[in-house]
Amino acid sequence: MDSITENFEPLADTGLAMDAGIVLASYAAPSLYGPTVESMVGMDIPNELYGAAHIVGAEMWAGGSKRAIQIGGMVYTIDQLAHRFQVRQRLQNAAGGN
Secondary structure (H helix, E strand, C coil): CCCCHHHHHHHCCCCHHHHHHHHHHHHHHHHHHHHHHHHHHHCCCCCHHHHHHHHHHHHHCCCCCHHHHHHHHHHHHHHHHHHHCHHHHHHHHHHHCC
């Protein structure tokens, strides 16, 4: 049986902290693409495409952190799709809340 301290060792793992930081930065990065790209092309592009482009870009150019970068882009894409289809509001309505 593992001791309590062994179970908490992942919290002290610097690799885990780095991966989490990369995922967080990769989640935030596609939101910065929108204003930049849309001001250059002069049209509104769905936010989900920025997340998808981030995933593809990571596949093409990222090195050892590719998977963490792709996870951040995928979470962004899913979040934007959920926002587009009002998933939160539908769940709250189904649960009886407002």
